[in-house]
Amino acid sequence: MGDQPLVDFAWIMDHLDDIALRLVQHVQLTIIPVFLGFVISLFLAIWAVRQPRVYGPIVAISGILYTIPSIAAFAFLIPIFGLTLITAVIPLTTYTLLILVRNNASGFAAVPADVLEAAEGMGYTRWERMRRIELPLAVPLMVAGIRLAVVTTIGLATVAAILGDSFGGLGQFITEGLQTFFPTKIYLGAVLSVALAFLADFLIIRVERRLTPWATARAGRV
Amino acid sequence: MPDIIGWLSDPINWSGDQGIPARLIEHLQICLLAVGAATAIGLPVGLYVGHTGRHAGLAINLANIGRAVPSYALMVGILPIALTLAPTIGYDPDLGLTFLPLFLAMTLLAIPPILVATYAGLREVDRDLIEAGRGMGLTERQILGRLEVPLAVPVIIGGFRTSTLQVIATATIGAILSFGGLGRFIVDGLANRDDAMLFGGAVLVTVLALLVDGVLAVVQHVLTPRALRGKPAPRRPSDDDEDRIDPAMFGVRTADVST
Numbered sequence: 001m002g003d004q005p006l007v008d009f010a011w012i013m014d015h016l017d018d019i020a021l022r023l024v025q026h027v028q029l030t031i032i033p034v035f036l037g038f039v040i041s042l043f044l045a046i047w048a049v050r051q052p053r054v055y056g057p058i059v060a061i062s063g064i065l066y067t068i069p070s071i072a073a074f075a076f077l078i079p080i081f082g083l084t085l086i087t088a089v090i091p092l093t094t095y096t097l098l099i100l101v102r103n104n105a106s107g108f109a110a111v112p113a114d115v116l117e118a119a120e121g122m123g124y125t126r127w128e129r130m131r132r133i134e135l136p137l138a139v140p141l142m143v144a145g146i147r148l149a150v151v152t153t154i155g156l157a158t159v160a161a162i163l164g165d166s167f168g169g170l171g172q173f174i175t176e177g178l179q180t181f182f183p184t185k186i187y188l189g190a191v192l193s194v195a196l197a198f199l200a201d202f203l204i205i206r207v208e209r210r211l212t213p214w215a216t217a218r219a220g221r222v
Numbered sequence: 223m224p225d226i227i228g229w230l231s232d233p234i235n236w237s238g239d240q241g242i243p244a245r246l247i248e249h250l251q252i253c254l255l256a257v258g259a260a261t262a263i264g265l266p267v268g269l270y271v272g273h274t275g276r277h278a279g280l281a282i283n284l285a286n287i288g289r290a291v292p293s294y295a296l297m298v299g300i301l302p303i304a305l306t307l308a309p310t311i312g313y314d315p316d317l318g319l320t321f322l323p324l325f326l327a328m329t330l331l332a333i334p335p336i337l338v339a340t341y342a343g344l345r346e347v348d349r350d351l352i353e354a355g356r357g358m359g360l361t362e363r364q365i366l367g368r369l370e371v372p373l374a375v376p377v378i379i380g381g382f383r384t385s386t387l388q389v390i391a392t393a394t395i396g397a398i399l400s401f402g403g404l405g406r407f408i409v410d411g412l413a414n415r416d417d418a419m420l421f422g423g424a425v426l427v428t429v430l431a432l433l434v435d436g437v438l439a440v441v442q443h444v445l446t447p448r449a450l451r452g453k454p455a456p457r458r459p460s461d462d463d464e465d466r467i468d469p470a471m472f473g474v475r476t477a478d479v480s481t
Contacts, residue, residue, distance in 0.1 A: 006302060053368050067387055067431035069394040072424030079417070150290075155292035159395060162412075174298050178398070183302040189297030197290035 008184040019188070026169030026196060029157040032089050034149050037096030044097075045104035046130070055105060062098040067217065068158045078163075085167045088160040095156060096149040103145025106137030131148070136212070143208040147201055154197045170196070224427060235422075240406075242426065249430070252396065253389045256325055260332030260385060265378075268340025272374070273366050278341065285334035293392050297327035297399060324396040331392055332385035337360035341379020343374030355446035372447050379442040383435060390431045394423075404430065 048055035068076075073091035077161070081087040111134050119129045161171030168175070170189045177185030229235060236242050264285075271278040300323035308319070347370050355365045371378075394405030407423025410416070443451070 063435070064428075067391055067428055067435065069391040069405070069406065069408070069424070069431075071394055071398075071412070071428050072427055075408055075412060075420045075424050149287075151290050154306065155290065155294075158292040158294045162398070171292075171294065174295050175398075178298050178301075181302075186295070186298050186302065190292070190299045193292050193295055194290050195288075198287075201286075201290070 003047070004011040006183045007187055008182075011184050012188060019192070020173055022168070022170050022189075023192065023196070025167050026154070026157055026171075026193065028198075029088060029092065029160055029167065029169045030150060030153045030200070032085075033092035033153055033157075033165050034096055034146065036089070036093045037149060038146060039102050041091070041097050041104050042102035044101050045108060048101075049108045049134075056076045059098070062094075062111055065094040068094075070156055071162065074160070074163055076216050083164040086159075088163050088167065092153055096153060099149045099152065100142075103141050103148075105185065107141035107145075108134055111137045112139055139208070139212050143204060143211070146216055147204050149201045150204065151197045154193055156202065158193055224421050226421045228419055229418035229422040230425070238346065245402055245404050245406055246426070246430070246465075248401075249390070249393060249405075249427075252321070252328060252393050252403060253386070256328030256389050256393075257332050257382075257386050259325075259329045260336055263329075264333040264336035264381075264385075265340055268337040268378075269366065269371070272341040273362070273370060275345075279481060281378060282338060282341065286339045288330050288334045291330065292393050293327045293331045294398075296330060296398065297323040299323075301399060320396060320399040320401040323399065324393065324401050328389045328393055332389050335381040335388070336378075337381075337383040339384070340374070340378050343377030343381075346369045346377065347373045373450070376446045376450060379438065379445060383438045383442065386438060387435055388424055390434060391427065394427055401475025446459065477481055 044058050046117040048058055068091070070091055073094075074087055077087040077090055081090075113131060115137070116129065119133045124132070157169050158171030158174055161168035161175045165172050170193045172191030173192075176185060177187075177189065230242075236240075238244065267281055270276075271281045281370055297320075301320065304322045305319065351369055351373075352365055355369050360368065393403055394408055396403055397405030397409040404423055404427045407419050408425070409421025411418075
């Protein structure tokens, strides 16, 4: 790496197109898994609320999936799906499950029992109660889970670059920088993925405020 | 299907400095050092902000920044700096040039769960208990040591488990940087299209992670004060799962919601 500067700004200015492309790819590598993971874990959490017995096994299985190292998981899937986006998305999705299932289930568990009884007393059906009482009240913990899942996935997605550059995202800069000993690319990928994580976190907090206007009344607490 | 069993049972793979035992030891070494360093930093800071409530916002935000930094980016990013500084700080190349980047990246990865869990564990301790302790004339140190820490132990160890699990799994990426450890089999298997080695390595890391997590689960159970074991669950979803309230997974939110 010798004499070249750690960051070559001229190179960055010359490659803004590439940067935009990788950013879009990275957002795609994050949104698809978190969305899929959230939908799956929402169903799992609702199931666990109805049938408390299944909660333990669900968390145990998500825990096992979570322990599989990402490059190992990619390795398992390459023979089936090849070097494709599907291979990248499946492990990234399963990693979100542990976080999201726990938070979604805790969100439902955090709904006070007397609120539920009041809803029953008012003649809500199970479905109405879920939609109008439990889901909205579970939002804060669900969003906390989504925030963690998004930030984690943005980080993990950098490793997906080893699968190929047609969807590699910001990790592509890091991998190429490492292979060609060009530190500018390494730092560009690193800084942008951190910046993306912060931006995403900030945006989710804003959306949460919209979704739970009643919570704004208690704002000011850390 | 590649011959994973054949690879795993081939005696050649169990000897020498590139065999499974040697790689396993390398892997465990880096994990132990990183989790140790992270505990040395995260635990005292978590205890301090959890007990006093001072600087909590700052500490938790810093921890969350730590979470946002991808380990892969971090270790690759430290490499050029380590190479530049190596002669100046007398960094021993015998340790392997990639040891330092991987160690720092793994430490940073391991700090947030420990710190946040320690903080959240202390914050969840019933305020009335602490007031009662003060009323009985306990010093702040005694309140921390005799009330808060024992009651928070399950949550703190939960954070420690999360950290350890993440480090064991993530340290495999170190092999991309030419570090050893079990990731070596995965990266080399991928590069040489040696599927048996690739899958064998993946199985080894996964089994290691599950084993260590199992051991830590037992430790967590043993260290949990008897009165807290099988604590009645807050209505749902299950009565027998202690993992359910692991604030390390929630960020800071639990402390917030449970009040």
